[in-house]
Amino acid sequence: MRPLRPDEAAPVGRYRPLAELGVGGMGRVVLAAGPDGRVAAVKQIHQDFAHEPGFRARFAHEVAVSRRVSGAYTAAVLDADPTAEIPWLASVFVAGPPLDSAIKAAGPLPADALRQLAIGLASALADIHRAGLIHRDLKPGNVLLAADGPRVIDFGIARAAEGSDLTGTGAVVGSPSFMSPEQADGAHLTPASDVFSLGVLLVLAATGRSPFTGETAPQTLYNIVHDEPDLSAVPPEIRALAEPCLAKDPARRPTPAQILDHLGSATPGFAWPFAVRQLIEQQESGVRTVLSWPAPLPPPAHPPPRRRAKVVAAAAAGVAALAAAAIVAVNLGSAEPGQAEPQAMRLPVEQALSTERLRGIDPCAVLADGFDGLGSLEPEDSLYLDRCDYRLPGGDSLDLHLGQALTAPGAQPGSTRIQGLPVLHNDLSGGCEVTVQLPDDPKLGITVEDRGEHDCDRAEAALSATVERLRTGAAVWDLPDTSAIPRDPCSFVDDSRAGELLGAVTGKELTGLRTCEWSSGALMRMSVEQWFPDAGPEEGFEPVELDGVTGYQRVVEGDTCALTWTHRGIDDERTELIRLFHTSAPDRPCERAQDFANAVISELPTP
Structure with missing residues (x-):
């Protein structure tokens, strides 16, 4: 070294x-x-x-x-x-x-x-x-x-x-x-x-x-x-x-x-x-x-202004092979952080923190104005639709997650409540992670992670500010009617049509703000992320004609089909993309995926 x-x-x-x-x-x-x-x-x-x-x-x-x-x-x-x-x-x-x-x-x-x-x-x-x-x-x-x-x-x-x-x-x-x-x-x-x-x-x-x-x-x-x-x-x-x-x-x-x-x-x-x-x-x-060496003095730092609209990619949460998924990459038109928020409107907690409303929230605008005792925060370009990292004065950072699945086994309820909601604490990250569960879907939550502090005062203050901003109607994306980002992914295909395509559906579950999973003899998961056109089709994907659009498909491990297509161009750097993974269908995995894709296309608004 x-x-x-x-x-x-x-x-x-x-x-x-x-x-x-x-x-x-x-x-x-x-x-x-x-x-x-x-x-x-x-x-x-x-x-x-x-x-x-x-x-x-x-x-x-x-x-x-x-x-x-x-x-x-x-x-x-x-x-x-x-x-x-x-x-x-x-x-x-x-x-x-x-x-x-x-x-x-x-x-x-x-x-x-x-x-x-x-x-x-x-x-x-x-x-x-x-x-x-x-x-x-x-x-x-x-x-x-x-x-x-x-x-x-x-x-x-x-x-x-x-x-x-x-x-x-x-x-x-x-x-x-x-x-x-x-x-x-x-x-x-x-x-x-x-x-x-x-x-x-x-x-x-x-x-x-x-x-x-x-x-x-x-x-x-x-x-x-x-x-x-x-x-x-x-x-x-x-x-x-x-x-x-x-x-x-x-x-x-x-x-x-x-x-x-x-x-x-x-x-x-x-x-x-x-x-x-x-x-x-x-x-x-x-x-x-x-680690015992004295830190070298860094040169003066002059960070460039944050490129607010230029998000390059979003990683789909929980995508795994042999699990079924559909990924939709979407437009992130955002309200400017500096704009005054309408103070007269203050939504009930149940409405402000509903999954439907959170799908329209820009996580990088929620805390951009800072909060009491900490001053302004600088949001960094986010790789995720539902997450933003904020730079704090002094170099630390806070991570805000909206609608994150609660999977950490160490999360425990503490004595603190925010707007009547109990706060869950988790210190597995090495700092402090605090979460409030969504009233309409308790397996999802709003989480603030502070790895720079072992006590939770700062994280709890940021979480409290987040809930309050959401109640005032702040940080709402300005999305076109043709965008898929604010839509409930479980509504893309109705139950009767899903049953026709997948067989008897034994379960349908929202596993993230923009992720829906159908269970039957097969498994289908559909999620939403932003994508970008310059990358081209993924390795091993071959073109296939769908209902009015060109898609790309690949068979994985013989019983899983991955299928993608572009729904809508946003600008020169971004598109909305849908990706389907359909598994446990060894007889005709891509044929069923194509049928499901056509059903989704028919339900989405025409760009």
Whole structure:
């Protein structure tokens, strides 16, 4: 870890850089302190990429999708700003060496460590593919060996670099020794490409060398496409797994789920070889040392004015593979924060905090005028329809969530009440999180999160101000009649029509302000988010003609169909998009999804 000079220590969003972790082809990675005091790995993208036409849209798209990835064997994305002068992405910091450094220190891994590595890699790929991503650059440097197992990092970043002039038109992005044959050929990629890379990593970890490495990169790529690997030195248990992963034909490779079925569960009490554990301890000690350094004096900060209307993307809450979803990306026309609010109107709490009314509220306008004792707050560009982060004087921040699903098990009612509503407290985030439940749907709530303070006074004051502003009719978006954002998603398809399309519907539930889920023999979930046209169709999606519009569809895991189409253009940078995921329909998943899509199209107003 290299100490930073003062001119390198300017804040990156809400993160304070502490030390440089490394520099790569796409930029540098720094260890940084987050607003809650915990450390994160922040990747700052090279300015040459940032100036490339279309890069920011691709980067924003990959960030939005990467936020869906969660799992024990990945480093979760915490935050990002694709619109910053230097785009950046923050993820969970993992203390542990990359796989190649571990092999250099410890030699080929023993059988129990290889099995743990395989379980971790397959689990991570299952989570990444479930979110609709292909890693594309699964190499030793992107696999970190933490004390409790491997972690896969940098998923989605390689996709953002594709098409850049810096990589060359039509160039292949990735690391040659760990590419799949189809990737080396520049052909269309599927999740099976990552499975091939997994097989190469297992051979490397078992033998100390990649099975295809040649004297030059072109020779390596030729070997990958045409030669069979020599697996004679690979232990039989690992060879039985690696060999099918390395099949030239993607269709013959196992899926991550099949790999996990073959391997079974992880071994309790597992430990890496001693030399690897030493590297982990050295890195943990290095972090403690960095945290003890005096902070370098940052240069004077002159933050640019907030780009209020330029929201690049919204991550759909809770989208997972093998779950059904429809996502509608929408217009965010907003009332100006500085406008006077009509003081004569004061709505009853039940009406002001209803799901119907909250769907028309701009979360970044609710607290923009500040509140008593704290002065004005600066809202940051939000990646979500229902959430906004506010910068406080002094550098801390408050996060406001409208209509968030109450899933945290640590939430407990306290003694405080706001406008007659009990306040739930949760300190699992490391600071304070306070919530009031929505009167008409108690499984949803309005939440303020303050990671900068362990007491809840400031968070409770912000939550109280939020409820009061909502009662006065503040922060209402100015939305056209053709927008889908203020509509109840459960009304897009009536019950009788849903029954015709899905079979006997056993349940219909609003699982978020703009998310509806239908349960039957199959599952359909429909949500609302903003999208943007420059990203183009998602990887692996093929065009399909719907009722008057062109959509894009993809079959996932054989029994799930993902289907998208644009409902309405908002401006040059934003559109309203509908995405359907329909699962548990192995007989004809995309045919049923198309029928449901046409039903939604018929109910939506014509743009």
